[in-house]
Amino acid sequence: ETGVTQTPRHLVMGMTNKKSLKCEQHLGHNAMYWYKQSAKKPLELMFVYNFKEQTENNSVPSRFSPECPNSSHLFLHLHTLQPEDSALYLCASSQLFGANVLTFGAGSRLTVL
Amino acid sequence: GESVGLHLPTLSVQEGDNSIINCAYSNSASDYFIWYKQESGKGPQFIIDIRSNMDKRQGQRVTVLLNKTVKHLSLQIAATQPGDSAVYFCAENYSGGGADGLTFGKGTHLIIQP
Numbered sequence: 070e071t072g073v074t075q076t077p078r079h080l081v082m083g084m085t086n087k088k089s090l091k092c093e094q095h096l097g098h099n100a101m102y103w104y105k106q107s108a109k110k111p112l113e114l115m116f117v118y119n120f121k122e123q124t125e126n127n128s129v130p131s132r133f134s135p136e137c138p139n140s141s142h143l144f145l146h147l148h149t150l151q152p153e154d155s156a157l158y159l160c161a162s163s164q165l166f167g168a169n170v171l172t173f174g175a176g177s178r179l180t181v182l
Numbered sequence: 183g184e185s186v187g188l189h190l191p192t193l194s195v196q197e198g199d200n201s202i203i204n205c206a207y208s209n210s211a212s213d214y215f216i217w218y219k220q221e222s223g224k225g226p227q228f229i230i231d232i233r234s235n236m237d238k239r240q241g242q243r244v245t246v247l248l249n250k251t252v253k254h255l256s257l258q259i260a261a262t263q264p265g266d267s268a269v270y271f272c273a274e275n276y277s278g279g280g281a282d283g284l285t286f287g288k289g290t291h292l293i294i295q296p
Contacts, residue, residue, distance in 0.1 A: 073225070102281060112226075112271070112286040125282055159225050167280035169216050169273070173225030 072096040073174035075160050081180045082150065090145040090177045092160030100166040101143040103135060106157040106176065118143060119166035150181045194293040201262050203290045205255040205272035212274040217246060217257045220289070221268045229257070229270075259292075267294045 073094045082088050094101065103115040117125035118137040132154075134146040143160055157178050161171040195201045207215070213234035218226035232239045232246045232255075239246050245258040255272055269289040276283055 100281070109288060111288050114281060114284070117281045127282065161225070169214055169231065169275050169284055170228050171226075173227070175223065175225050 073160055073162055073172050075158075075174035075177050077177060078175065079178045079180075081182065082147065083182050084150060084152075086150075087146070087148045089147065090158055090160075090179075092143040092145075092174055094141055094143075094160075094162040094172070094174075096162060096164075096172060098162035098164050098172070099140055100163045100168070101137060101140070102161040102163075102171065103143065103145055104159040104161060104173075106159055112159070116145075117166070124166065147179070150179075152181050155179055155181045191288070192291045192293065194295055195262055196295050197264060198261055201257075201259040201266070201292055203257045203259075203270050203272075203292065205257075205287055207253050207255065207272075207274050209274060209276065209285075210253070211276040213277055214275045215246070215248060215255050216273045216275075217244075218271045218273065218286075219268045220271065226271060262292075262294050264294050264296070266292060268292060 076091045080088060099120050101118045105113045105115055114127050115129045116135040121137045121140050132149050136144040145158060157176040159176045160174040163171050193203060216231040217229040219229050220226040230241045230244050230246050232248050234250060237248055243260045247256045257270060259266055269291050271286050271289045273284055273286045
């Protein structure tokens with residue numbers, strides 16, 4: 070176990086559904102991240118939280134809404150997604166904000182129909 | 183555009199042989215490089231990193247080489263084992279880049295033949 074747990078591991082949703090991805094880290098890290106991993110594309114940083122305060126939002130559409138209630142939990146709320154949003158969504162954490170060594174979860178595989 | 187990339191998307195080697203995975207970068211300001219390994223069904227996992235003031239760094243069965251002149255990075259895996267089968271990503275960053283500056287390559291799929 071990596072110390073970063075993501076649920077659900079697989080999710081299928083329609084374009085009008087509302088769902089949430091959950092991430093929990095048991096490492097005592099202070100920063101948490103959401104990345105999108107699509108086939109044949111590099112990892113894309115979506116959101117960054119430092120001590121539960123959002124510091125980055127890399128032009129992510131508003132249909133993705135992050136939430137970080139505390140430094141151990143991170144959510145990604147999904148609403149009216151498009152088929153091109155189908156991807157593996159990876160949560161990561163690091164001891165310090167902006168660190169290059171990240172601990173990733175196993176990801177949530179999202180399919181939008 | 184993407185500044186970090188890999189020469190080969192797939193690399194197949196015999197078990198026990200050495201593997202070399204290559205990576206090119208274009209940002210001259212990059213001074214930190216890192217390799218991640220992603221096994222099937224798992225998230226990326228840190229392998230080894232190197233700063234630009236070094237040319238070589240060794241870990242357990244892995245060696246990273248950095249050639250700043252040609253902006254080239256490689257990961258060498260000695261005596262490959264079945265557990266080495268994975269996708270390997272290089273990534274780069276620059277001083278002060280923070281989370282937004284960490285740029286990943288697309289990945290090379292390493293396949294270990296028995």
